[in-house]
Amino acid sequence: MPASLRSKSFVVLALLPALLIFLVFAIIPIFWSAYYGFFDWKGLGAAKFIGLNNYEMMLQDPIFWRALKNNLILVASAIIGQVPIALLLALLLLKNSWFNRLLRSAVFLPMVLSTVVVGLIWGYIYHPQIGLLNQVLEVLGLDSWTRAWLDDPKINMFAVSIPINWANIGPYLIIFIAALQNISSEIGDAAKIDGAIGWRKLFYVTLPIIWGTVVVTIVLCISGSLKAFDHVIVMTGGGPAQSTELLATYMYNNSFTIYRYGYGSAVSTMIILISALLIGLNYIITKRRG
């Protein structure tokens, strides 16, 4: 019955169950967790109200700042790595030949793999003794380049970010291909007549048309990088000596390894605040462009 579908009350009613579940399992826990963030609580026994002490401790903890820095490295690597590579691949694989379809599936494959599997595979690639990467370097005569990739604190965050980018390119590729296929062929023809080919066509015709999509992928990159957790837990566990700690692993280790539930809750609240801040920044920047 279209009439009742159009009525607002029916829409509200239909959304209610989903909304309720979302409220109970997503929204309320955020406030709940923010509330725990004001306590010194081990998860067991009595909780002691300590006001903003947890936040004070967090801001004084160098590990928190390192975790934040590592998260920002991930955000940056995603934006300068995933987006351009996915766009380039989309441009190359646009045509629907069987070979292109095969390549597209290959690029998408890591997305289908469990992140634990991805972590284990790359753990072996980076293995200091029997790792593929070091062996390839040795074969190429680049012995001085071999190292313990996940161990050396100068480079391990970058070593960790490569598999994360590798595993996440797939969806962006699909999004870009969809956006490119939506450009009508008349625009291409017109560009050709006007002499816009190659790079010129890409920068003056194609990119401006799909700019909205690019912005969306950047937003997805930011959110994806801030929630990064599983690959790192499998590959390094945030170590060695917390050198690859992310905000999420920092929160997890505090809450579930050393039983500082109150502090862990404060950290998770902080993650929300930081995300909100980045979302806000992103909103301002994209609005100006528009």
Next chain:
Amino acid sequence: MKKRLSLIVSVTTMLALMTAACGGANEPSSNGGSGNAGGEKAKITVWHNFSGDDLRAKAVRELIENYKTNNPNVEVDAQAIPVDGYRQRLSTVAAANEMPDVFFVYAGSQSQEFYDAGLLQPITELADENPDWKNNFMEGAFDRFSFEEGQIYSAPLAMSATSFLYYNKDLFDANGVTVPTTWTELMAAVKTFNDKGITPIALGNKAPWVAQSTIIGSLADRVTGTEWFLKAVKGDGASFTDPQFVEALSKFKELVDNKAFQEGANSIDNTQAEQYFVQGKAAMMVSGAWTLTNLAASATDEQIAPIEVTTLPAIEGGAGAAGTISGGAGGGFALSKKTTGAAKDAALDLIYAVSGPDGQKAIAESNSMVMYKMELDESKVSPLYFKAFNLAKESGITPVYDAYLSAEAGEAINNGLQGLMMGDKPEDIAKKLQDAQVRSTQQ
């Protein structure tokens, strides 16, 4: 995006509540019903972490299965939870006060925290009914499970011996190195093996408890003595910033600086290090009794044949005794405070079925260390395990660090040792450990 993020955050924070809710759903039936109703089935839930493919896990699961077969009137819901997630799973249900009836609990800080939170009830009546059984345990077996005078809250299923020095006899012979009995000899051996291109000591410290549990407990005890450590834990006249502990950390750093461990030890796990060692690429490995079990399950007889076992070398001028290994009573099955009536009787029977004399024997014959005195039949176990079992019986036992430190301090020393391997200073690590121990034991 907001939705996605909030979902992720909430999934992590809600984990506790959700598992708690699931546990709650199973719970009531175990306590329900009157214990005297003859035909009624008692129902108990059991959580343990013997989920692996190793012989001990299989032995324990079989003991539980046997109990089920012998007690058709008891409905047993046994859940084998992977070791890696077990601590967390248990902490989350503990936070909601929804413990299973019977659960495997680690000796040390975890059982202490559960006791403090009022989640445990004693199993002393089992010991009263079977005095021979209780008296057969080795000294100190119940130390970590006697929270009050005259009561025991669990019986250890294992002895966690964490610091055997395994060595490859063939590599020692081939390179003319004698098995080190002093620190000087150890450092000389490290140098010789490095010169020959053999890794002196295999270490897989990706999960950062490894170096702490296997090396530093025993190494530091040689330098500081046990008494000092127990005082430092309590903050009673000793502190981890004391020069002797800094000296102990420096000894560990000496190993690192002389390249005793293979490159990248912090990025491979313990099992990978075991493989590296058993393939003859490293001359030694400091590891716990679990390595016996792992090797028995995965290595060939040929690979195991040259492997011998001894204790870490003595340290000249140190305050601690030589010839000791770090270890203590392992975990055992505990009883939830909320379990009563017929379910409680069934739960106690089950605990005895697994931890009693027959259970201890079955576990020992699965090549696992136990805290229970018995004559071991050499033909039923692996030769390497037989050596280790007898070595452990003769050696003194010294504390494992993380069994006595608070969880937070344990994490501080774990990360600190990784830091030492990456160039941090012993003094700074000592201070971080002391600060963490003080902060977490103040309240």
